[in-house]
Amino acid sequence: MNRFPNNFMWGASTSAYQFEGAAHLDGKKSSQQDIINKLNEEKYGFANAEITSDHYHHFKEDVKLMKEMGLNAYRFSISWPRVLPDGTGKVNEKGLQFYNDLIDELIRNKIEPIVTLYHYDCPYELVKKYGGWLNRQIIYDFEEYCRLVIHAFKDKVKYWTTINEQGIIVQFWTKKCLIDEKDQKNDQLRYQINHHMNLAHAIACNLVHELVPGGLVGPVTGYSPVYPASNRPEDVLAAMNAHDLRNTFYLDIWFKGQYHKAAMTYLEKQGLAPKIKEGDMELIQKSKSDFLAINYYRSDCACASQDTDQLRFMGINLTGEKGKIDGYETHPGFYKMCKNDKLETTQWDWAIDPTGLEYLLRDIYTRYQIPLIITENGIGARDILTDDFKIHDDYRIDYMREHIRHIRNAIDYGVEVLGYCPWSAFDVLSTTNGYEKRYGLIYVDRTNQDIKECKRYRKDSSYWYEKIIKSKGELLDE
Numbered sequence: 001m002n003r004f005p006n007n008f009m010w011g012a013s014t015s016a017y018q019f020e021g022a023a024h025l026d027g028k029k030s031s032q033q034d035i036i037n038k039l040n041e042e043k044y045g046f047a048n049a050e051i052t053s054d055h056y057h058h059f060k061e062d063v064k065l066m067k068e069m070g071l072n073a074y075r076f077s078i079s080w081p082r083v084l085p086d087g088t089g090k091v092n093e094k095g096l097q098f099y100n101d102l103i104d105e106l107i108r109n110k111i112e113p114i115v116t117l118y119h120y121d122c123p124y125e126l127v128k129k130y131g132g133w134l135n136r137q138i139i140y141d142f143e144e145y146c147r148l149v150i151h152a153f154k155d156k157v158k159y160w161t162t163i164n165e166q167g168i169i170v171q172f173w174t175k176k177c178l179i180d181e182k183d184q185k186n187d188q189l190r191y192q193i194n195h196h197m198n199l200a201h202a203i204a205c206n207l208v209h210e211l212v213p214g215g216l217v218g219p220v221t222g223y224s225p226v227y228p229a230s231n232r233p234e235d236v237l238a239a240m241n242a243h244d245l246r247n248t249f250y251l252d253i254w255f256k257g258q259y260h261k262a263a264m265t266y267l268e269k270q271g272l273a274p275k276i277k278e279g280d281m282e283l284i285q286k287s288k289s290d291f292l293a294i295n296y297y298r299s300d301c302a303c304a305s306q307d308t309d310q311l312r313f314m315g316i317n318l319t320g321e322k323g324k325i326d327g328y329e330t331h332p333g334f335y336k337m338c339k340n341d342k343l344e345t346t347q348w349d350w351a352i353d354p355t356g357l358e359y360l361l362r363d364i365y366t367r368y369q370i371p372l373i374i375t376e377n378g379i380g381a382r383d384i385l386t387d388d389f390k391i392h393d394d395y396r397i398d399y400m401r402e403h404i405r406h407i408r409n410a411i412d413y414g415v416e417v418l419g420y421c422p423w424s425a426f427d428v429l430s431t432t433n434g435y436e437k438r439y440g441l442i443y444v445d446r447t448n449q450d451i452k453e454c455k456r457y458r459k460d461s462s463y464w465y466e467k468i469i470k471s472k473g474e475l476l477d478e
């Protein structure tokens with residue numbers, strides 16, 4: 001196949017708190033991300049979430065630029081506290097109006113809206129009231145929020161995604177959720193939050209099917225295939241363990257309605273398993289996800305771990321200096337993540353692996369036989385705005401070209417891929433690095449410290465992507 005299917009969605013992605021700004025304007029109250037990013041500002045000097053890329057005030061210009069790039073889809077999220085500032089109860093009409101205007105603008109420009117219901121920004125009021133996702137009450141409040149927005153946009157939005165990257169939330173829970181210090185040592189709560197999210201996801205799926213004529217809904221997974229560090233059987237087994245706990249554990253719940261046996265057994269042994277109430281599994285089993293949205297940036301690598309190793313949920317590089325990762329995720333006796341010395345990395349130590357994308361697309365499709373859509377994929381870099389307002393991001397073009405080629409291969413092998421939405425349409429606030437690390441196809445002129453006017457400039461990658469979209473992928477091999 002040279003050309004991608006005619007109905008292939010060529011899009012790009014953003015999320016509300018990383019892109020909109022207007023964090024306390026027109027009735028919106030704080031989300032937990034407003035608080036977390038305020039702390040990031042104080043601790044690391046990164047930008048806070050107050051203005052970010054000011055999309056709230058630039059949305060018409062932004063849609064125009066998307067149109068110029070040739071996008072026929074745009075994946076974004078709705079901010080819960082913008083439409084329900086207290087999390088429940090009184091609706092903020094101005095908030096709903098913003099999304100209504102944005103969606104109308106997209107539709108006028110023939111850009112398919114793909115809406116994510118939750119991208120890390122739980123209303124702060126609910127965190128203060130009962131601890132946010134730690135408390136089962138959130139399932140019912142999330143239902144109220146979902147009913148409101150799904151009903152409001154049911155005639156305009158066909159594609160809905162529920163919760164962004166539950167697996168990443170489990171790993172990086174204090175960065176994605178505001179967790180009281182007294183709870184931070186209780187790792188079981190990570191999986192309890194995830195269980196509450198599974199229930200919330202099931203309810204959101206049911207709501208889309210109930211309210212949206214012809215509506216389709218699916219979860220968003222942050223997915224990295226896990227390779228064994230060597231051909232030692234112990235490493236191969238460790239890679240399978242990591243794959244079960246980080247990937248299949250989520251996919252099985254969404255698409256088979258059950259917790260993965262081996263992963264759950266491990267969690268039970270460690271005292272990390274979630275408490276499941278009567279009726280929970282029934283609710284999960286009765287809901288249906290129509291497709292899987294995949295965020296893919298990197299593959300990972302695992303090796304055997306000893307029982308005496310220290311439990312650790314994440315390793316992160318916050319400096320942008322290669323090799324300065326602060327450690328590796330370790331599950332004692334189960335697996336330990338490590339560097340894959342066969343792959344190049346970004347400045348932030350994320351392995352660059354386009355083949356991994358084909359591998360996971362084929363693997364997931366074979367196991368679950370569901371349509372797939374890529375809702376995030378991209379390279380974080382320190383882009384440079386030249387004196388003549390250009391951004392020569394060849395590395396991004398290389399990254400995207402290779403990843404799209406491997407999507408094409410997967411389609412050739414029979415995988416149903418609905419679309420490709422790279423992260424990100426515009427530069428946004430990075431979840432861990434403020435504006436130092438950029439992913440956008442379009443540059444937003446601001447820094448961590450200086451907000452300037454947030455002027456938009458198209459990067460070289462956006463012109464390249466435009467060509468690829470116009471040729472339906474044919475010019476990939478040019």
Ligand code: BGP
Binds near residue numbers: 018168
């Ligand atoms: C994904 C998130 C996005 C995004 C991206 C890049 O996990 O869904 O919100 O930010 O990662 O991550 P970062 O900004 O930390 O480099």
